[in-house]
Amino acid sequence: MVGEFPGSARLMLVPGVxxxxxxxAVFEAMVAGWTRQQLSRQLGQSTLRDRERLIRRFQDFTEQYPWEWTPGDMEDFTVSLTCGADRLAVSTIRGYHLTLRMFCDYVTDAxxxxxxxxxxxxxxxxxxVCNEWNTVAHLNEYEGRPQRRPLTYRELQDLFDWLDTRIEQIVRLGRKGSLAAWRDATMIKTTYGFGxxxxxxxxxxxxDLRPNPHMRAWGTYGSIHVRFGKAMKGSLPRRRTVLAVPEFDWAVNGLRQWVEEGLPLFEAGNQAALWLTERRSRVSVRHVDxxxxxxxxxxxxxxHxxxxxxxxxxxxxxxxxxxxEHFVTEQVGHRWGSTTAIYTSVSNDFKNKTLQAALARVYRTEEEASPS
Structure with a gap:
């Protein structure tokens, strides 16, 4: 069966040429063969482009070809990624190591x-060229920047107040853009209100806006059907339904007002997108960032x-x-409760209330048990 796999040298190199x-030429055939192998695993085009770009970057760094690479080249490359002001995150470097390891697995497979x-x-x-001694080990479940954290209630209120004030200022000054500002405010609130x-x-x-069977009064705004959830490598986007919760009912009201009063002003006809630009195209991720x-x-x-x-x-x-916890995990589309736990950072107020309840429960029990 040698040579009959997608991406094999026999298929990528023409004999006698x-x-x-x-x-x-052999290096280009290797890269093309690896891409072909990954295509047979149904990996996305963006993944393939990123991986090919890294392989070429490593080849340029070493000024050698894969049959000349050594573990020392891997170590020198890693050092270059961790120096200077453009130092990469540990998780990014691990991703690079994993890609290079997979490519070497491919070209060394008989x-x-x-x-x-x-x-x-x-x-x-x-x-x-990748081994346990020169690559980053995955020791922690979460390796994001420690500065990244949940916003406090005060910060959230300031955020929403500023977005609302921006709309009022544009209207008061008679400038264009009030509709876009209204859209932007509703988008940010929806992001938080539905996670x-x-x-x-x-x-x-x-x-994608659907009723909540537990709260008919919310109409078609009681839940959101997410069709483009985060996908695993080689799989389609995962779907889930996010139910509105009563603590965030203001997000339901905001959605209703936007759909029934704001969105029609775009006069988009049969355009189904919930968030439109002035040119009646879908708002981009870059715009939201x-x-x-x-x-x-x-x-x-x-x-941060x-x-x-x-x-x-x-x-x-x-x-x-x-x-x-299981409800929260389902709401945000995590596969494991441990992932949800990483996201959780309960506030001091919550901890204080929990401790007060525990103190009252324990000491009340002791007082009731003590002889009068």
């Missing part, structure tokens, strides 16, 4: 014949806080409200 630059081809052509063969990711937010369509960054700067929030921190806030506040 002489190349002007044989070394470069079933794909690259070791034989390299030995015959260059007198040497590729080896695995959405950025891509989940911008990909919402009107049919820039919107949050500008708002963060205006109200003086820490620069991002839109995703609103999702952390949602999880934290649901826990503080007393919702079971």
């Amino acid at each position: 002489a190349h002007l630059n044989e070394r470069a 079933r794909y014949e690259w070791p034989v081809q390299c030995q015959d052509r260059f007198g040497t063969f590729p080896v695995q 959405l990711r950025r891509n989940e937010l911008v990909r919402l369509d009107l049919p 820039e919107l949050f960054a500008d708002t963060r700067s205006e109200i003086g929030l820490e620069e 806080l991002t839109l995703h921190c609103l999702r952390h806030s949602y999880v934290t506040h649901l826990i503080e409200f007393g919702y079971p």
Whole structure:
């Protein structure tokens, strides 16, 4: 069966063809073969492009080809990623290591014949340059920046107040953009009120707004059907339904007002997108990121806080409200409760209330048990 796998050397190199630059030609065939192998695993195009870009970057760094790479090259490359002002995050470096490890697994696998081809052509063969001693180990479940955290209730209120004030200022000054400002404010509030990711937010369509069977009064705004949830490698986006909760009923009212009063002003016809630009196209993830960054700067929030921190806030506040962990996990679309726990950072007020309840329970029990 050697040579019959997608991406094998026999399929990628034409026998009997002489190349002007044989070394470069074999390397290009390796990269193309690895891409073909990954396509057979149904990996996305963006994943393939990022991985190919890294392989070429490593080749440029070493100025050598895969059959000449050594573990020392791997170590030098890692050092270059951790120096200077552009030092990469640990999780990013681990991702680079994983990609390089997978590529080396491919070119060293005898079933794909690259070791034989390299030995015959260059007198040497590729080896695995990534090992447990020169790559980053995955020791912690969460390795995001420690500055990233949920927003406090005060910070959330300041955020929403500024967005609302922005609308009023534009209207009062008679300037254009009040409709876009209204849209932006509703988007940010919806992100927090339903614990959405950025891509989940911008990909919402009107049919994704659905009733909540437990609260008919909310109409078609009682739940959101997320169709573009975070996907695993090689799989389609995961779907889930996020139920509105009574503590965030203001988000339901905001959605209703936007859909029934704001969105029709765009005169978009049959356009199904929930969030439209002035040109009647779907709002982009980049716009939402820039919107949050500008708002963060205006109200003086820490620069490390991002839109995703609103999702952390949602999880934290649901826990503080007393919702079971399994419910919260289902709401935000996590596969494991441990992932939800990483997001959770209950406030001091919640801890104080919990401690007060425990003190009252314990000492009341002791007083009742003591003889009068």
